[in-house]
Amino acid sequence: MPELIELSCVVNFAFYKPILVTCVTAINLSDRNSVANSYLAGLRDVSLQKDRLKFRHYLKKLGQVMAYEISKNFDYTTTKVETPLGESTLGIAQDKLVVIAIMRAALPFYDGVLSVFDEADSGFVGAYRTTDFQTSKSVRTEYIATGNLTDKTVILVDPMLATGKSMLDAIHKLEGYGKPKKWVVLSVIAAPEGVAYLEGNCGDNVTLWCGAIDEKLNEKFYIIPGLGDAGDLAFGEKI
Numbered sequence: 001m002p003e004l005i006e007l008s009c010v011v012n013f014a015f016y017k018p019i020l021v022t023c024v025t026a027i028n029l030s031d032r033n034s035v036a037n038s039y040l041a042g043l044r045d046v047s048l049q050k051d052r053l054k055f056r057h058y059l060k061k062l063g064q065v066m067a068y069e070i071s072k073n074f075d076y077t078t079t080k081v082e083t084p085l086g087e088s089t090l091g092i093a094q095d096k097l098v099v100i101a102i103m104r105a106a107l108p109f110y111d112g113v114l115s116v117f118d119e120a121d122s123g124f125v126g127a128y129r130t131t132d133f134q135t136s137k138s139v140r141t142e143y144i145a146t147g148n149l150t151d152k153t154v155i156l157v158d159p160m161l162a163t164g165k166s167m168l169d170a171i172h173k174l175e176g177y178g179k180p181k182k183w184v185v186l187s188v189i190a191a192p193e194g195v196a197y198l199e200g201n202c203g204d205n206v207t208l209w210c211g212a213i214d215e216k217l218n219e220k221f222y223i224i225p226g227l228g229d230a231g232d233l234a235f236g237e238k239i
Contacts, residue, residue, distance in 0.1 A: 063112020
């Protein structure tokens with residue numbers, strides 16, 4: 001068993017080589033400085049958040065960066081390609097991808113991921129906290145649109161992982177559409193409580209990638225310091 005830090009399944013990603021353990025593998029991109037930090041800083045900045053177009057743009061850019069990072073862990077086969085002057089050999093990813101957005105906040109983030117994996121299938125999940133969430137901590141999933149997930153690498157995209165309940169509910173509902181080869185969860189910001197919840201309730205074929213893992217949830221279950229309500233910032237307040 002590798003030495004673990006802070007959270008029971010958060011691994012140091014300094015060399016971009018995640019260590020697999022017998023639970024959800026959580027990878028924190030902020031463990032190493034990269035251009036992802038610039039986009040994350042912009043998303044957190046209250047002055048930039050006044051510009052919805054720029055906020056959505058930064059979500060999309062971060063989706064592109066994270067898509068590139070997760071591609072390093074796909075399965076590859078060696079392929080020969082004919083060029084005008086000879087032959088080149090390189091590895092080509094063999095994973096059959098399905099990118100699924102948990103609406104509505106995920107849409108710009110999802111767009112960034114899909115712009116990298118442009119031949120992937122797509123899916124959509126409508127999940128939300130119930131009106132009595134503060135006491136019941138219940139979530140509801142009322143809309144799913146996806147194809148067959150059997151033997152696919154399913155990339156679930158949601159910018160904020162707070163309690164983890166809506167993500168777990170989405171996974172359980174999506175299991176009715178076939179057994180994936182593996183699950184990959186992408187989150188811009190996660191709370192340690194949400195990471196721990198997925199660790200305790202998901203199998204070892206789930207990998208969680210986070211732009212950052214923040215300090216905690218507050219009494220209203222918002223991530224601290226977080227960035228606020230990503231859906232409202234991207235599309236306007238809802239009633």
